[in-house]
Amino acid sequence: MAQLQAALPQRLRRVSVWALYAVGLIPATWGFWLGATGRLPGNPVKEFEHLLGLWALRFLIATLAITPLRDLFGINALRYRRALGLLAFWYVLMHFTAYMVLDQYLNFAAILEDIARRPFITIGMAGLAMLIPLALTSNRWSIRKLGRRWGKLHRLVYVIAAAGALHYAMSVKVVGAQQWFYIACIALLLAWRPLRPLFMRRKRAGAGGQRVTPDQI
């Protein structure tokens, strides 16, 4: 089966992670450039804010997809999970910054009122608040220091993804095909978690005594 990591020599693997960070930041840079040069259609502030929000959601989905991709198709892209998660965090942060600076002109009273009064903003804010500890602990030192608690803490990503989907659905007057598509992706990825132990047990049993390496579990 395709083993993304194994296919690449050691040095190229590290470079490929940095390449992912660089490529991942292209939509934000491109959107900013289009906005700054007056080439974003309609309301450019809203367009830019939406672009950042959508990419945040896409990176959250990509982060959640890593485990099922490995379980179901043997594609091991584990090396890229941290970068994808951090890209999701940076996009949410940029989305929030665009909202604070370009939309609300740093009027903190209005921002606080918005967070308290509009449920979809409250949910988005909760998503950002939960992403902060995950971003801060996404390094080897924290993984070592926190031990088993690290895994428990990082399960928050499921709540964050659900909050992101809900926030998106509530941000529009009518939930259309695009919203349903993202909601379905997140729902399927979240549904995989409780199903996974059963699937893995069957997979191991199906291997019929063949040795399953820890990497495949």
Ligand code: HEM
């Ligand atoms: C996990 C965190 C978050 C995710 C994944 C997220 C994602 C999104 C997405 C996908 C959209 C709709 C884009 C579109 O219609 O094309 C959106 C809209 C929006 N979000 Fe977020 N967001 C998050 C957090 C936040 C936070 C922290 C704030 C501000 C406090 C915020 C404020 C907004 C606003 C104001 C809109 C636009 C609503 C409008 O059209 O007027 N979001 N967000």
